[in-house]
Amino acid sequence: MFVIITYDVGEKRVGKVHKILKKYLQWTQNSVFEGEIKEGKLKECLGELMPIVNKVYDSLYVYKVSNPKNIKKIIYGVEKDFEEMFL
Amino acid sequence: MKDIFIFNNGRLKRTDSTIQFIDADGKKKTIPIVQVENIHLFGEIDMNTSFLNLLTQQGVVLHTYNYYGYYSGSFIPRSKQVSGYIDVRQASHILDPQKRIFIARQFIYGAVHHMLKNIRQHKDGSEVYINTIESVRVNIENAKTIPELMGMEGNIRKIYFQSFNHMIKNEFFHFVKREKRPPKDPINALISFGNSIMYTTVLSELYKTQLNPTMSFLHEPSVKRYSLSLDLAEIFKPLIIDGLIVSLINNRVMKSNHFEYIESEICLLNDEGRKIFLKAYEEKLSKTIKHRTLKRQTSYRFLIRLECYKLIKHIIGDTTYKPLKAWW
Numbered sequence: 001m002f003v004i005i006t007y008d009v010g011e012k013r014v015g016k017v018h019k020i021l022k023k024y025l026q027w028t029q030n031s032v033f034e035g036e037i038k039e040g041k042l043k044e045c046l047g048e049l050m051p052i053v054n055k056v057y058d059s060l061y062v063y064k065v066s067n068p069k070n071i072k073k074i075i076y077g078v079e080k081d082f083e084e085m086f087l
Numbered sequence: 088m089k090d091i092f093i094f095n096n097g098r099l100k101r102t103d104s105t106i107q108f109i110d111a112d113g114k115k116k117t118i119p120i121v122q123v124e125n126i127h128l129f130g131e132i133d134m135n136t137s138f139l140n141l142l143t144q145q146g147v148v149l150h151t152y153n154y155y156g157y158y159s160g161s162f163i164p165r166s167k168q169v170s171g172y173i174d175v176r177q178a179s180h181i182l183d184p185q186k187r188i189f190i191a192r193q194f195i196y197g198a199v200h201h202m203l204k205n206i207r208q209h210k211d212g213s214e215v216y217i218n219t220i221e222s223v224r225v226n227i228e229n230a231k232t233i234p235e236l237m238g239m240e241g242n243i244r245k246i247y248f249q250s251f252n253h254m255i256k257n258e259f260f261h262f263v264k265r266e267k268r269p270p271k272d273p274i275n276a277l278i279s280f281g282n283s284i285m286y287t288t289v290l291s292e293l294y295k296t297q298l299n300p301t302m303s304f305l306h307e308p309s310v311k312r313y314s315l316s317l318d319l320a321e322i323f324k325p326l327i328i329d330g331l332i333v334s335l336i337n338n339r340v341m342k343s344n345h346f347e348y349i350e351s352e353i354c355l356l357n358d359e360g361r362k363i364f365l366k367a368y369e370e371k372l373s374k375t376i377k378h379r380t381l382k383r384q385t386s387y388r389f390l391i392r393l394e395c396y397k398l399i400k401h402i403i404g405d406t407t408y409k410p411l412k413a414w415w
């Protein structure tokens with residue numbers, strides 16, 4: 001399953017959320033992560049995030065795409081961080 | 088879950104409980120650890136213990152390769168899958184010659200099935216090879232000792248490799264004979280590189296099961312090597328690697344400029360060639376087919392693990408081992 005997670009959280013929590021998400025997904029833009037992930041791992045990730053985000057002020061969006069073939073990504077400008085098999 | 092291959096020189100670091108790679112120019116790249124299954128190092132890489140501890144925590148296996156692209160070693164997380172019972176049972180199946188040859192024979196049946204499958208895909212003119220292999224195959228049942236069995240397997244493989252010239256439609260990759268140490272022509276270089284990758288893949292899967300990778304059935308269990316991964320790789324080499332080689336060559340993806348010669352004798356894949364091969368290999372491993380008994384989509388990589396589970400079931404006396412025979 002392909003997911004895109006975007007978040008808008010208070011300044012104090014930005015770093016914490018970023019730190020957790022970067023274990024699971026590829027960082028593509030400020031406050032945006034995306035990548036291929038299994039259902040269970042996504043739950044694990046959200047479980048780690050939930051105690052941190054403040055449900056009154058913050059928001060966290062998860063876009064799920066069940067068939068990764070249905071995504072067409074067009075990039076204008078600089079591509080920040082891309083997935084690679086070879087380094 | 089995927090494998091990561093590092094060709095550049097640099098440093099692997101642990102930052103915020105995930106992997107960071109810093110290349111020689113100081114460019115940083117973060118890799119989400121949860122998605123990583125194996126890391127393969129081809130370049131010169133520095134790392135420290137806190138990084139290795141992270142790998143242990145997440146169960147990521149690290150394989151290293153030498154300058155020539157040959158497998159040289161692994162860092163394997165402390166095995167959580169230990170079972171004295173399985174170890175003892177596995178040993179008992181090796182010590183009893185009858186039981187050992189039974190399993191060894193199954194490996195060869197699996198391998199031969201996939202070899203024939205490869206040859207059959209190229210129809211005209213392949214009957215000669217098929218008939219000769221079939222005639223040797225009937226004798227496998229009568230082999231009394233392991234060396235005898237190995238000899239038959241060698242004969243079959245020899246015929247099989249001869250059929251490569253029939254399958255490959257490019258003169259540059261003409262197959263003369265199998266040369267391993269070192270490979271002297273492009274086709275041998277491809278086979279050698281492919282096989283060494285296959286061993287590591289099987290080894291990574293073996294470590295997720297309770298089997299002891301040093302206790303093997305077909306190959307003589309010996310020191311300093313994980314011979315059970317050689318055993319299991321026999322089944323998968325023709326299924327995965329050889330099919331890949333033939334299709335890469337026939338589709339003109341692999342070309343003459345992907346090889347380099349050292350001391351004008353030793354032929355090796357260069358970095359670009361390795362990348363092309365590994366990319367195709369990863370794609371192949373993640374390809375899925377519907378499993379007939381599990382009734383769900385299974386990837387080629389998982390088929391290797393299933394093979395380990397079947398072997399466990401056999402040695403504990405649950406169900407008799409039957410090798411994977413590709414039905415698709």
